[in-house]
Amino acid sequence: MALSCYSTVLYFLVYVVKMRVLMCWKKTVSFSSMPSDRKINSTAACMAFMLEGCEMKKVRSNSRMYNRYFLLDPDMHWLRWEPSKKDSEKAKLEIKSIKEVRLGKKTPVLRSNGLSDQFPDECAFSIIYGDNYESLDLVASTADIVSTWVMGLRYLVSYGRHPVDIAEPSQPSLRTSWIGSVFELADMEKGGHIDLFRATQIIKGLNPGMKESRIELKFKELQKAKDQYGEAINLDTFVEVYCELCTRPEIFFLLVQFSSNKEYLDSKDLMLFVEVEQGVEGVTEDMCRDIVQKFEPSAKGRERGYLSIDGFTHYLLSSECHIFDPQHKKVCQDMTQPLSHYYINSSHNASLLDDHFWGSSDISSYIRGLRMGCRSIEVIVWDGPDNEPVVYVGSSVASQLAFSKVLDIINQYAFESSEYPLILCLVTHCCIPQQRVMAQHLKKILGDKLYAEPPNKEENYLPSPEKLKGKILLKSKKLPPSCTDYEGDVTDEEEGLEMSRRVGADEKDQLNGLGCKRLRLCRELSELVCLCKSVQFRDFGLSKREQKYWEICSFNEVDANRFANEFPEEFVCYNKRFLSRIYPTSMRIDASNMNPQDFWKCGCQIVAMNYQTPGLMMDLNLGWFRQNGNCGYVLRPAIMREEVSYFSANARDSLPGVSAQLLHIKVISGQNLPKPRGSAAKGDVVEPYIYVEIHGIPADCAEQRTKTVSQNGDNPIFDESFEFQINLPELAVLRFVVLDDDYIGDEFIGQYTIPFECLQPGYRHVPLQSLTGEFLPNTTLFVHVAITNRRGGGKAHKRGLSVKKGRKAREYTTTKTTGIKVVDELFRASTQPLREATDLRENVQVRKCLPKISINHCNTNTSLFTVVHCVALHSFGSFVILQTKKIM
Secondary structure, three states, rough: OHHHHHHHHHHHHHHHHHHHHHOOOOOOOOOOOOOOOOOOOEEEEEEEHHHHEEEEEHHHHHHEEEEEEEOOOOOEEEEEEEOOOOOOOEEEEEEEEEEEEEEEEOHHHHHHHOOOHHHOHHHEEEEEEOOOOOOEEEEEEOOOHHHHHHHHHHHHHOOOOOOOOOOOOOOOOOHHHHHHHHHHHHHOOOOOEEEEEHHHHHHHHHHOOOHHHHHHHHHHHHHHHHHOOEEEHHHHHHHHHHHHHHHHHHHHHHHHOOOOOOOOHHHHHHHHHHHOOOOOOOHHHHHHHHHHHHOOOOHHHHOOOOEOOOHHHHHHOOHHHHHHHHHOOOOOOOOOOOOHHEEEEEEEOOOEOOOOOOOOOOHHHHHHHHHHHOOOOEEEEEEEEOOOOEEEEHHHHHHHHHHHHHHHHHHHHHHHHHHOEEEEEEEEEOOHHHHHHHHOOOOOOHHEEEEOOOOOOOOOOOOOOOOOOOOOEEOOOOOOOOOOEEEEEEEEOHHHHHHHOOOOOOOHHHHHHOOOOOEEEEEEHHHHOEEEEOOOOOOOOOHHOOOOOEEEEEEEEEHHHHHHHOOOHHHHHHHOHHHHHHHHOOOOOOOOOOOOOOOHOOOEEEEEEOOOOOOHHHHHHHHHHHHHHHEEEOOOHHHHHOOOHHHHHHHOOOOOOOOEEEEEEEEEEOOOOOOOOOOOOOOOOOOOEEEEEEOOOOOOOOOEOOOOOOOOOOOEEEEEEEEEOOHHHHHEEEEEEEEEEEOOOOOOEEEEEEEHHHHHHHHEEEEEOOOOOOOOOEEEEEEEEEEEOOOOOOOOOOOOOOOOOOOOOOOOOOOOOOHHHHHHHHOOOOHHHHHHHHHHHHHHHHHHOOOOEEEOOOOOOHHHHHHHHOOOHOOOOOOOOOEEOOOO
8 A cells, every 4th residue: 555655646746747847947936925015013913903804715625725704803812714614613713722823835735735836835824723733724815914914823822811902002112202212303303204315314224234225115105105295204104114114023023922912022031032042041130131221222111121123133133143152252172282183274375366377476365364364374485586585376477476575474464363373384496595595584584483492202292282372383394314414305295296387397307406206405494394394195004103293294185085085084093193284186277175174074184275266165164263263273073183082084974972963943034135246137136045054074964945035035034944963063064055046047145154063042143245255244144043962052062071962863854956946846845744754653652642544444553654655645635634642
């Protein structure tokens, strides 16, 4: 029977996919679940509308829709509809039986119904009720009606025991009084009106990021509706426009959930919200009163200790509700570990402004890199005129930089953003006389900052960043102890050879005429190298026996990738004691970047990045190094540092001794999303969607996306939840990417990258950055973050603290994206039924409740496979009955 169900489902899916692909040649469109005109700005307005009632379509599982008039009983305990063939006492639903109110097509009836294409997602909602979790599926004529009913019902479900006073208040509300005072201040002539331009500027000033055209349009619409014309705006119109434009429904609903039947939060309400939802420990009423004093705009509110919807919105948009934990804005990790126990922010070809072939060198590139927290800078030095060495890369000979000038800049900015050691990677192509000039410049310009103490041979590890504060370490070749002359031959690094080949030199003439494998080095320059002596890597066994802790190997990314794939455990063990530097292959002439996560998972400390090239890889790098005060050093996970520990870089499951965590992300809304830079195809229209990505070890890498919002794209409502299992939290990075859905190619709007360890739980705003890393003004995402099996709320996760291991996360059936939007959207609808089936099975086992599944002759022992496909069939219109019996 299960096999037959499975075949039927597959046949039906294939048929639907074929029909959809044939019929939908045009761009697919998803609808936002909230209106563009936000008219819901009070609980009383919701209740009044519901009491009056309206007509909606009731959707049945037999693919039929019936027009019914729905209204709320005066006692607010029942929802009724009429006319109905049923007895009037049966055509009602008790409010207290409601379990959940869902926006959009979130039930099998609405997803699978053959008529569902006739109405948009934003016009549908479902009421889940009763012990058997039945659904009442409704379709309204507009999104405004849907949002009113959803907000009102959710409020009643949360606070149904407290009747809402729907009568007009005798006293103006805090908000109305405050807006009136703002209007009076602007009405300097005291004529009872202000001009349209001034009214627009006031509202824009109170809500930075809102478009002036949108404000002006709203004023004109209201004036036309009231038969008022001209440029004069009166108080009533001003208040109405402000309330409609500046009330974010998702925040208003959040406020009424915690406000105990009020339209403002007092200090106790706010205390509950900050402690329970935001996860902050040690919250006091005094702290909450300080929040009110800081963010509440009305004088009466501050005096009484009330936080209105405007103050609450300002608070949620403030840095206090930023997704990034403020404790990580300063150095918060142990800095006394050996240098090899840290990831080190590193730059490759720091002097370049562009790619390796056409790019020119500029001194400002060093300044930019150092200010961004870079702690490993590469300087490629060549013979220059007048016996003065010069710095340039590849073909940028025309834009040479004097070596002495580069050192001046490094000396000036080395410790501006971080006091921890800077590693200066010298790649030398100079003759002996100019090498001596290099040594003189290094000693004269850098002076005491240049680390000159020889390594302690009795030690086994490099000194800590704390001990090396304010020091510059020179990474370069060093003469062997057996060489007693003033100069000698050393084996050149592979990177040096690649740099030579880029300029087209003949192999016989490379590197001072000594062939492709030898370099003549002077003693003066050699003696300046102490803790970072460059050596060639041979194999892991030989390194374990013979390599000294102060010796460092550089790996081409191709070789490093091979080691990561073929010898992942050995590579991790090697990096416990020795520093390793990974640099891009010479094939990257466009200065593209490698993925640093590929090498961080192996414990490689120095992954050299092309800072001049923006994109995903630089987003990961810059986001990663924010977590320790942007000091350029991040402590590696304990499992990669401890002598007795086992870790494979290619782990694809949970790790021994590491507690996996479950990350829940709800993407609620976006604010003031700009038009993509350089885009002109669609005018000012933005149709955004969001990718939520996890980067880390292979077991953690995942991504999920929201639907596309085609209406009100600059302030979209997504209201979608995602779940990720994080097996190695200390190496995981979360990235939000906002894209504009377009016919030809989706365009980049903004992104934000944050280490998992820096996430704050609760309702948070995510600031978005442009492609080049600048923060977009007033552009944010509103999300909710929850982390299961994590100690502390708003506090940083303490390294080394044991946490109680939670239950293993449920594994859900998922589908991979095909790249064809029509197909992906269709199959995404099947995810929820499969999850519901899995949840049903798991909950039954936990509660020891046996489900009765009747599908012809299926019995109570039906396997999970059959349960899944029964639910799948149900979602496509078949008749399946799921019943649960609760055992007391």
